[in-house]
Amino acid sequence: xxxxxxxxxxxxxxxxxxxxxxxxxxxxxxxxxxxxxxxxxxxxxxxxxxxxxxxxxxxxxxxxxxxxxxxxxxxxxxxxxxxxxxxxxxxxxxxxxxxxxxxxxxxxxxxxxxxxxxxxxxxxxxxxxxxxxxxxxxxxxxxxxxxxxxxxxxxxxxxxxxxxxxxxxxxxxxxxxxxxxxxxxxxxxxxxxxxxxxxxxxxxxxxxxxxxxxxxxxxxxxxxxxxxxxxxxxxxxxxxxxxxxxxxxxxxxxxxxxxxxxxxxxxxxxxxxxxxxxxxxxxxxxxxxxxxxxxxxxxxxxxxxxxxxxxxxxxxxxxxxxxxxxxxxxxxxxxxxxxxxxxxxxxxxxxxxxxxxxxxxxxxxxxxxxxxxxxxxxxxxxxxxxxxxxxxxxxxxxxxxxxxxxxxxxxxxxxxxxxxxxxxxxxxxxxxxxxxxxxxxxxxxxxxxxxxxxxxxxxxxxxxxxxxxxxxxxxxxxxxxxxxxxxxxxxxxxxxxxxxxxxxxxxxxxxxxxxxxxxxxxxxxxxxxxxxxxxxxxxxxxxxxxxxxxxxxxxxxx
Numbered sequence: 001x002x003x004x005x006x007x008x009x010x011x012x013x014x015x016x017x018x019x020x021x022x023x024x025x026x027x028x029x030x031x032x033x034x035x036x037x038x039x040x041x042x043x044x045x046x047x048x049x050x051x052x053x054x055x056x057x058x059x060x061x062x063x064x065x066x067x068x069x070x071x072x073x074x075x076x077x078x079x080x081x082x083x084x085x086x087x088x089x090x091x092x093x094x095x096x097x098x099x100x101x102x103x104x105x106x107x108x109x110x111x112x113x114x115x116x117x118x119x120x121x122x123x124x125x126x127x128x129x130x131x132x133x134x135x136x137x138x139x140x141x142x143x144x145x146x147x148x149x150x151x152x153x154x155x156x157x158x159x160x161x162x163x164x165x166x167x168x169x170x171x172x173x174x175x176x177x178x179x180x181x182x183x184x185x186x187x188x189x190x191x192x193x194x195x196x197x198x199x200x201x202x203x204x205x206x207x208x209x210x211x212x213x214x215x216x217x218x219x220x221x222x223x224x225x226x227x228x229x230x231x232x233x234x235x236x237x238x239x240x241x242x243x244x245x246x247x248x249x250x251x252x253x254x255x256x257x258x259x260x261x262x263x264x265x266x267x268x269x270x271x272x273x274x275x276x277x278x279x280x281x282x283x284x285x286x287x288x289x290x291x292x293x294x295x296x297x298x299x300x301x302x303x304x305x306x307x308x309x310x311x312x313x314x315x316x317x318x319x320x321x322x323x324x325x326x327x328x329x330x331x332x333x334x335x336x337x338x339x340x341x342x343x344x345x346x347x348x349x350x351x352x353x354x355x356x357x358x359x360x361x362x363x364x365x366x367x368x369x370x371x372x373x374x375x376x377x378x379x380x381x382x383x384x385x386x387x388x389x390x391x392x393x394x395x396x397x398x399x400x401x402x403x404x405x406x407x408x409x410x411x412x413x414x415x416x417x418x419x420x421x422x423x424x425x426x427x428x429x430x431x432x433x434x435x436x437x438x439x440x441x442x443x444x445x446x447x448x449x450x451x452x453x454x455x456x457x458x459x460x461x462x463x464x465x466x467x468x469x470x471x472x473x474x475x476x477x478x479x480x481x482x483x484x485x486x487x488x489x490x491x492x493x494x495x496x497x498x499x500x501x502x503x504x505x506x507x508x509x510x511x512x513x514x515x516x517x518x519x520x521x522x523x524x525x526x527x528x529x530x531x532x533x534x535x536x537x538x539x540x541x542x543x544x545x546x547x548x549x550x551x552x553x554x555x556x557x558x
Contacts, residue, residue, distance in 0.1 A: 041070050045065060054115050058087065094111070117182035121147065121178050150181070193257050225301040262276055346360055363516075364423045367538060422511065473485050
């Protein structure tokens with residue numbers, strides 16, 4: 001009986017233990033189940049999971065990660081470690097993202113970044129892409145410069161193929177090839193023209209040279225001169241006097257191995273005109289000749305208002321050269337030296353419009369200096385005709401008025417400026433006139449002047465008066481007549497080169513004139529200048545020009 005009691009007791013103890021253990025196990029399972037349920041509500045993901053390649057030596061852009069618990073974001077608690085990433089060396093790197101759930105559990109994800117090199121090296125030719133060498137001389141190649149985004153030194157790895165035979169005229173090619181350690185390849189080709197120099201044979205004097213074929217004209221007029229030139233979209237036109245016309249009647253240019261002739265038109269006995277196309281010429285200096293029964297250098301007899309200086313012709317910058325009374329020109333790749341060229345109208349001996357409070361030249365300068373600083377705040381390079389109360393930068397004959405000489409200076413530097421405009425202010429006998437005016441080049445379309453039209457639209461909204469003097473127009477160079485350009489129409493008349501009194505064709509550059517207000521109208525002047533609203537209009541102008549150059553506009557700080 002005692003045995004039975006003992007056994008029963010042991011069994012009871014075992015049952016109690018087993019039961020207790022089962023209860024504990026069940027409770028533990030319940031806890032784990034509860035935790036898992038909680039964990040399943042945590043969403044931990046990398047942003048932009050496809051971002052896993054980085055070009056060598058470029059900045060790594062962190063895309064981050066996101067954590068949501070019960071659809072609530074806890075992104076600020078993610079710890080990101082990029083310390084193992086080296087963007088200067090190719091390889092595979094890991095970026096860790098850690099989120100601490102509680103004291104016992106931290107979730108971790110990794111972004112794998114492959115730093116790669118997929119860009120080809122850059123080969124830059126020293127010298128020109130087309131070199132010219134005279135037949136029989138020695139050709140020495142100028143070589144190349146090589147840059148690679150991985151900063152490898154590749155200068156000794158450039159492979160050069162091709163030969164130049166200076167004993168035989170013709171066009172040769174030199175090829176430069178290079179590969180980096182990632183097998184990215186690049187090549188560049190230079191053309192070398194071996195040319196035979198042309199010798200001009202002068203013909204002995206004949207009766208015809210003395211003008212006997214054109215007896216009705218004074219032979220002194222037939223001196224192979226140029227008296228008028230204008231730039232075109234492909235080169236320039238020439239007009240002048242010739243002598244000894246015998247059927248062989250051409251303009252010839254020579255230089256850089258080129259000997260090219262252009263047919264001329266005989267306007268009358270003694271007069272010629274023609275067009276010179278330079279779009280297929282390489283960089284260099286070219287001399288000009290008139291060819292009749294012999295070849296003579298083109299002589300310069302250009303009056304000041306017909307003397308072209310330089311212009312942009314397609315992708316080239318063409319600069320005229322007048323030396324020893326002869327004419328030549330230089331061709332080079334076009335480039336921009338300035339972003340903005342500003343002309344503060346008048347100055348020095350020219351006061352411009354005057355009222356009892358101010359002279360126009362002073363307001364023009366104040367406004368232009370303000371705009372210059374604001375452009376420079378945006379990192380732009382600005383050139384001004386004047387920065388003080390002086391006549392301003394001028395070039396050309398001193399026999400001409402300052403305004404004319406200033407026109408040549410503006411044309412010369414306007415060619416290498418992305419934007420050029422003049423600041424002026426109106427005056428009129430009728431003191432009730434008010435409003436702004438913008439004078440545009442007549443030869444340009446509305447699409448080519450879209451920035452100026454956008455400025456005009458905003459000025460019209462800001463200006464307190466709306467009348468026919470709030471306008472955008474062009475002016476006829478010959479007659480001084482005004483033509484509205486509100487609809488963007490292109491007028492077929494000689495273009496008015498704004499206040500400088502010179503045709504657009506002398507330079508092929510766009511110059512716009514802004515007349516901000518009528519100084520002769522007291523209320524107009526008070527709103528515009530005394531109340532300081534001119535700065536508001538200037539900022540509209542600045543904003544549109546800055547943005548047209550691809551720069552983000554920033555309003556003034558105060």
